[in-house]
Amino acid sequence: MNVSLNWLATHLDLAGKSIQEIDNLFTFAGVEVEGIQVKGIASDKIVVAQIMEAVQHPNADRLKVTQVDAGEGSLRQIVCGARNYKVGDKVPCALPGAELPGGFTIGETKMRSVESKGMLCSSTEIGLPPGEDGLLILPEDSPIGRPVKELFESDVLLELEVTPNRPDLLSHRGMGRELATLLKTPFLPLEIPTRTTRVASASTIELRSPTACPLYTAVRISGVTVKESPAWLKQRLESIGLRPINNIVDVTNYVLHELGQPLHAFDAAKLNGGIVVRTANEGEAFIALDESEHVLVAEDLVISDSSGAALALAGVMGGLTSGVTETTTDILLESAYFTPQGIRRTSRRTALSSDSSYRFERGVDPAGVLPASALAVKLILELAGGTAEGTTQLAGEAPVLTQPVVLDAKKLDQLMGGSISLTDAEEILSRLGLSKLADGKWDVPSFRADLQRHIDLVEEIARVHGLDQVPSRFSGTFVPTSPVDAAYDADMAIRRSLASLGFHESQTIKLISDAQMVDALTLRPMQEGDIIRVKLPLSEDHAVMRPSIVPGLVATAARNVRLGTKSLRFFELGRVFRNQGGGKAKDLESDSLAIVLSGPVTAAGWSQTDRAADLYDLKAVIAALLPSTKVQLVPKDRPGFALGAEIQADGQGIGAFARLLPSRERELDLGGAVFVAELDLSKLRKLRAGISHAEPLPQFPGSARDAAMDLPATTANLEIEKAVAKVQQPLLVSFDCFDVFTDPTGEKLPADRKSVAYRFVYRAEDRTLKAEEVDAAHQGVLEALSKALPLKFR
């Protein structure tokens, strides 16, 4: 809401208050100051000067050298390029030292080697609205030497954000009342004549929807002259950024911003019979003042006449044809109370919003309906002539929205921490316009319908008292660690591990596109019904709740490649979303870790050549996260991916692994193999929970035996591991592959064979093993291997 400081000052004495003080005052009243515009001339050093002489500049065709009288006793020489003046005119003269808008300070200079001691100014140069081209010609009677700022009104425009609970502040009078309360300064009275009222006959005003419109009043004014408003009124409206239209419309706008009560003036000639306040017919057409066309629904409220035509969308906007025009002579002035919910609904649905709907949907003061009407009638008669009917026609009654509220002194003291006495608290309520009744009850003024409960009174007291008056307390209850705490700590440890392993933590948007779903590497495959889509996405790019973090990381990788990054190492932890069983189980959320790896593992440099990351690098990263478990990739086809595998830790599935399809890598210009993994965080947290018991160190040495196996090239290493594990040889403490040899040329080894070398370590807990014991155990392992796999030992 825009507030003019000059206008505001008609309601309370603001003399001597700096803009900073006023800014603070609003801020601590709970009104956010979003902007401050100072209008008018700021500097004292811009004075009225009379041009006494103007001669051609010797060195510049377009410049003149003037002698001006700025009231200093002697003439001042100023070089000037304007052409719109004549000798004898009075113009603004910026003396040396004057600061012009934009932070420009005037000095004494030479222009083309002619001295110039100041500057003659145009209207915009001194901060006034644009006028005629060239210098601002001042009235002939302007006193020479007088600061020009004294000839023009200056003002401050405040752009304020009022919270939805305070509709009473949506006017200059309301804002003034609040400031007067906070400043403890008198709230200046406003002279509004009271008008007599009478209950309107049903043929004059028919209220068909008393819930949506409990009170409707109208005054007929005949014989008005619609014309331009006087300067003071235009200036008031312009000071808050409104465009003056004509005296009638301007008065209604003025009263709205003065008192907060929206009014509407109908051209009485266009009214057929009386006013009917009714709900719209389903599908009824309405063309608003702004020429927008609307199809109404049954919950919209319209003002119509006896003929049934909708003249206005109640409280929101007038109709195109029923408004006041230059030819209007008789008007009907509406002032009413419309229920907020209905106005809000209609305004939102029709996307029509106005200063009027803004106030009605927040709630106007029911007791303000008649005074606003009376003030408008008075102003219209003054500015447009005509005669008003003697009494205001009234239908329905003003709703009572407030009720006495109890202030509980004990609770107040508890909440405020004893920082305010009851007397001071009561004084604040009184200043806010509440009056004390018996039994701790307070009567609430009609414009403060937001004060309904004890806590609402406490809020007022706390707000006016100020939180800086409240002491700070530094204490609290002890609470135990929660499971979420444990998960958080586990996740932070994972994050730090991955950062130490050279990965950058990413944060991608949890809403992804349907097109990105090809990159989704969910732990379990998805069916169509498992995808969760938002109803009204902002764009196709953000339409699906991500069921996997991999699509985000793939996009991150692609983006970084475009930016010239070669080494792609990113990870992200976060929530993923899906349905299960084709939509049978809905809205499942779980936490996931995704990693993407591509590009050189080591950057080439003076000491090393680079090597492109392969799947074993990512496997190593996963293994590094789970140092106390055996990590294995168990091949499992993933449609849409290459090298799909389930990630297992000690045989338990904990995630999915894959390489992007080479065709997808090319499509995204990724420039090489991209490996991705997505892991179930809840499982990872458990597996990383740490040990509960430390193993004693072995007391006796172990013995190693190597074995080289000649196998079909297609036999997976996993088969060897499985076969060895199956033996369950108690003396075998570890076995590790240390060489894999293949020869595609077939020279040293047939091309379809490979040689795999393993080292087996045997040890007993209670003794040093004899060579024969080790050999026997090893022999058992080798025999089991030969039985299980088509291999020869070399």
Place this chain on the structure above:
Amino acid sequence: MKEQIDSIQSEALAAIAAADNERALDDARVAVLGKKGTLTLASAGIKDVPKEDKAAVGQLLNAARSAITTALEEKQAVLRNIADQAALAGIDLTLPARSVPTGSLHPLTILRDQAIGILRRMGFALAEGPEIEDEFHCFDALNTPSDHPARNEKDTFYFDSGKLLRTHTSTVQVRTMETQKPPIRIIAPGSAYRRDEIDATHLSVFNQLEGLYVAEDVSLPDLKGTLEYFFRELFGSDTELRFRPHFFPFTEPSFEIDVKLKVKGQEPRWIEVAGCGMVDPAVFEAIHKSRKDDLFDPEKVTGFAFGMGLDRLSMIRWGIKDIRLLIENDSRFLKQFA
């Protein structure tokens, strides 16, 4: 014999002195002390020495062996020292380092962890809730009127099921009070969603940190002390704060917190960092109804709640001008936080 031993010794010492590398030194050692070395052979000759001279010759032999061995050891030490120095001499310490990939935590993680660390020291435990929420937990229980603009489909993401993406982490307040007993002292970091077009200052998915303290006799001084302490820990002990009265449906009284931002070369300015307030009794009433017990009877407990935008805080903290940097994951940006 004495002359022979003397000459062996002097020849050996000369050979040792002449050796200019460990190999030559070893040759010299073998030549005198090896199986067929001169001194070894001479020692073997002692059996032919007359009995009365044996002791004296033995002494001479031992003296020679000792002198040669000492010379060998000394020379070896000298040669090794020279070799060590040579090995270290040519090394250019100023060549660039080999590359080890260095990773980084996301700035949001760094800031969130710091915030959580401070609040945990103050005795808050973590809590969480779903991001796909229902209207009850997101709005109804938080005293939000049924026609509040936040419920609008233009401002909030809905699903066909009627569920929605939570618009704030305050939902966790409700979730926690439904399942736990007072006293409650929790914080809940998490994502929230609003239908805002993404630009330099808005994200449709953003990160918040929620806090809630409910017990008997929680008061405004608790709220003030907690948040003052928090922001001074986060931004420095001389941080200036102000509590501006504000309005939220679920707290009353409500405040917004500004801190005075002081950036070199700029006018200090107040910048909004959080919203807070005393839990509105209507929220306790909703919990009361939902739980069907009187643990959260507003006559018995009071509480305060606060919420802050972590994206915004990290922008303030590191002077980040465009919020989109936080979701674009440009490695040049992320590397700065390594």
